Amino acid sequence: MSDAVNFGERLKHYWHEVYYFFFRRCKDVAELIDLGEEPATLMGRIRYRLHIAFCKACRNYLNLTQVLREVIRETLRKSIDPARIDQLNQKLLQKLSKRDKS
């Protein structure tokens, strides 16, 4: 029984080693997702994309980022009336510009 447990632990250990080598860790991938960046090297990009392809949690995190971006962007753009922007621009222009006399 204990041999089986040891074997299982060892397998898990080797699996993690192999996994980290090829696929990176979730923590590193989450950092890249937060900063909206992909690794600079080709190998880095392959490892990043492999991780996203195989890890459902990170895929969900990437989707969450995209969904939040879309929902908040839509809300903020919808909430601002273009007529109000024009009004603000005109007020600022009156206050801050110096008329060109030439």
Place this chain on the structure above:
Amino acid sequence: MKNTGKQRPLKQSDTISFSASEIALDDETMSLLKSRNPKFLETLFVEVNPYLLRVCLSNSIRDEKADEVIHQTWETFFLNLEKFEGRAQIRTYICGILFNKIREFRREQGRTVYREDSEEMFEQAFGSDGWWKRVPQSPHRILELRQATDLIEECLDGLSEQQKTAFVMKEVEDENSDEICNVLGVNVTHLRVLLFRAKDKLRMCLEGKVSAEYE
């Protein structure tokens, strides 16, 4: 603005088109700013003000208050024009001034400017082996809320100024990380924590709203 060789003074009838997110500071741009050329300013306001309004709105500053804060921001920009060395884009430089104005405004309103974002908080989300401790779930339910502007604004309210501004600049306005770090006065590690925390809070809040609305 690109230098086009021989320069002549700009007149009101001239058409100016540029993107404030790409504008570079050169002698021509500086002289247009210093002379406060109306045509140039109009183009600048059209490019930059919607962005400033979105940052205000995400910080729960609306209507006349937003106008007031944006007025103060532009006044500060023109008063300190000499200090603008062109290391940042005009748009992000102005956003930096706006961010400080928002903080001042909040302080005057007696609202707390709190700090809760530490690297430790980010570390706690992952185990020692770098795997998620709490696995993120599919965000499909959040999409059900896309028409519910009020609920989304309520959730944005729950974020700190730094979290909101970092999130809006990064995700809504697609600014690059270095520019955002300059505006907020933080390093990349802290920016990452701010973004992570902002998304976590928004997710929790929006999922709560979905449950309350539809169950």
